[in-house]
Amino acid sequence: MKIKLVALSVLAFCAMFSAEAQKLKKFGSSTEKKIGPKTIKVPYTDVISYAGYASPGNEDEVKDGKKMYYIYVWVPIVAPELGVRMVSPVGKNKVKNVIKSDEYTENASSEDFFDTYITLERSTIFKKEDVTEESVKSATWTTLTSNDDSSEMPKQPSGSSYNSLLRYKSETGSPTKALTAGLYRVGFTTYKTGEVKGTFLAEVAAPVKLPGVVMAKTIEDLKKAL
Template sequence: MKNTRSKISLIALTLCIALATEMSAQKLGSFGSLTEKTVGPKTVKVPYTDVITYLGYAAPGNEDATVDGKKFYYFYIWVPAVAPELGLRMMSPAGDTKKIKGAIKAADFDANAGSEDYFDTYITLERSDIVSKENLNEAAVSKAKWVILERNDDSSEMPSQPSGSNYNSLLRYKSEVGNPTKALTVGLYRVGFTTYKTGEVNGTFLAEVAAPIKLPGVAVAKTLEELNNQLK
């Protein structure tokens, strides 16, 4: 009886490890836009045609701001043309990124790519009042006004985290053409991210910024210096 119980325990442990490995290795599927089409008996979202992948790492003490008691981290987006819609999704940990081509990486990502740490992602898409590349500097950005266009905490469309919880995030934002403060026009945007629960943000992440049309000249970077280098 003891041997039987030991075998059962070993099998259960093996299954748990296999399940955890499978979850941590899950990949993102197609990133669908707000536009839908009918395919047979199903209604599906039409995939975004322009997708930029950003790989980053967040560590305690490196936050950019504290907002309502939460430690926020940011990365910037330069949008070079009027866009009808933007999509944003983030998962942590970043998982196996070896086969991802053309991704933009934060300076500290490779050194921490093997980290098993991850966080409950909470994301915001924010637009500034900066509309000229000449103002992409610390002095101008420090005085910029930011408007939160959309935010998201948990999305059932995203892969589960290694814990099995659906704590990864996804949002889609449609431009409000008649509202100057909420239209997706040329300018500087940023992604803010933190953890939903009060506490430290720690771990790797994969983020995707997407549009339903090609936006030649779009740039994504952690710092304004990196952003300017991409735009040269």
């Protein structure tokens, strides 16, 4: 009986540890600060969060054989750095002031998740009035950076570190690599072969306040928010 009780206690502790491990920590920027013996990443000061649900057949396009999904982001002013991270499933990774899509609300209890792969892309659209369905389709999109797996992110229910995080510093000397005001998008898919299915939490962050930043799954919703 004692052995069984010990085993149950160990299992309970592991379950509690797993639940704690699933909590999303503050989103740290590339700037580091030494506090005593530890070096920490200074948290981003401006973070916008979006909870959604991806399902087969709802991809935005097939690119290089991958089914790509996009979340559009309007950045109103020049930014020194942008950070993007994505976790799937949302699970216990709750954050405040999150934008929730109708698809997420309907599937919030889903246990489906996918191996996230994310990109940060900048368009050739720099004015609000130029944001239209047609202009987005004809715009030139430049992939600034991407990420597949990040050890900084919570592990997935499978135990694998397949959630993603990236940071991109503006290259002011390059017209195509500078973080100017304009339309951006977070592209996401699954690194492995297969369908993208499951809840996800995506966050875009900056080390300075970006008044008027907007994040939406569709151009229609983005324009409404603008």
